[in-house]
Amino acid sequence: MRRDIFQAIADPTRRAIISLIALQAMTPNAIADNFHTTRQAVSKHLRILTECELVKQEQQGREIYYSLELxxxxxxxxxxxxxxxxxxxxxxxxxxxxxxxxxxxxxxx
Amino acid sequence: MRRDIFQAIADPTRRAIISLIALQAMTPNAIADNFHTTRQAVSKHLRILTECELVKQEQQGREIYYSLELxxxxxxxxxxxxxxxxxxxxxxxxxxxxxxxxxxxxxxx
DNA sequence: AATTTGCGAAACCAAATAGTTGCATATATA
DNA sequence: TATATATGCAACTATTTGGTTTCGCAAATT
Structure with a gap:
């Protein structure tokens, strides 16, 4: 089920991701380097944040840059x-x- | 597990409760009158909001008035x-x- | 061309969640 | 005193959630 923005920021990991990419766009791997979970877990959070339009993606070759939609x-x-x-x-x-x-x-x- | 404030407001029903009691303290039954769920469901939400100190209770006899902690x-x-x-x-x-x-x-x- | 890297998705699992039902307790009313 | 009302809690259920493991595909590197 698609979540609203309040449900998106309910998770501490997602809030940390948001704060991280607020200043500078980052790739999933770069973001994952800041956490103790798997890259796939981070990827999952990024999908949730993307779904409710809190972040946007910019693909450069095989790398995807995620940035915050202020x-x-x-x-x-x-x-x-x-x-x-x-x-x-x-x-x-x-x-x-x-x-x-x-x-x-x-x-x- | 005790929730933080972001987890508390993630639920649409709880956000609606917060907006409702922001202006005027209300009892659980009065609050429940504004929703299509059971009074016990509302009571559950109030407990969650109380636990993370978003609302405070004031007992008057058998009635409890819940108000928002701005x-x-x-x-x-x-x-x-x-x-x-x-x-x-x-x-x-x-x-x-x-x-x-x-x-x-x-x-x- | 072969290998490595970046990355998302599916499947799985344990834990958490939201609402309902039934019950018990305290207070107010008749 | 008996009854009604206000209210929280326990047990239950179906659903959702967050993380892991495995896999597959596209792009970059060797």
Whole structure:
């Protein structure tokens, strides 16, 4: 079953792969060198990441370079946005409350 | 096995629960009213979310109110930060390049 | 041409997962 | 006191998952 982006990043190995290729495209073997699992396991993860369009492939001869689709990562950011707005709202409310309390304390003196 | 926050939000039902209780604390039965699964299934999801400290419980008699721990959500934001920095860097680089091209075109006329 | 390297896919397996059913306990209500 | 409600947990089941092993194919090297 095809997975969504949240299911894709649920696995620690896949998150590590994403962080690895975020800066520079890498081949499956190069990626696998950073892990203690088999190259085929890494290949499997890359397929999952490719399926949900988190990474893209660029074939050069027999070598395939995988790179991160930053645009797709924004979908996670978008989902987080709703919570960011809430904690910013609460922060502002707290800030307002502190200001009010400070003002009240000042008027008492 | 205890799950991390990324594994917690991998499930669509749990993401929906998180969005639901983000604004207002709710009881398991109230939450379950929004889904087509059993109350026990929802209860299971709540346990997973509680275990990785994404939600907190507040018992009032026989009713338990679940609310979102916004602070914990920032862990996802923190992980996304590394990619946000990259796409902002690339955006700035693109912006610089566009400015340079515009300047060159201006000098040609 | 023969061999090596890069790589994905199939088959397998053990472990994990998500939902259901049934049950038990605590609290609220009649 | 008896009944209803809220809720979590255990057991069960089917499905999904992650890693390994083996194999096959294409490209690069010898």
């Amino acid at each position: 645009e797709k990562m924004k979908e996670i950011d978008k989902w987080i946005e709703q919570f960011r707005r809430i904690w910013e709202t609460r922060f502002n409310q707290l800030d307002d409350l502190l200001s009010t309390l400070k003002k009240q304390k000042k008027d008492e003196n | 602070e914990k959500m920032k862990e996802i934001d923190k992980w996304i930060e590394q990619f946000r920095r990259i796409w902002e860097t690339r955006f700035n680089q693109l912006d610089d390049l566009l400015s340079t091209l515009k300047k060159q075109k201006k000098d040609e006329n």
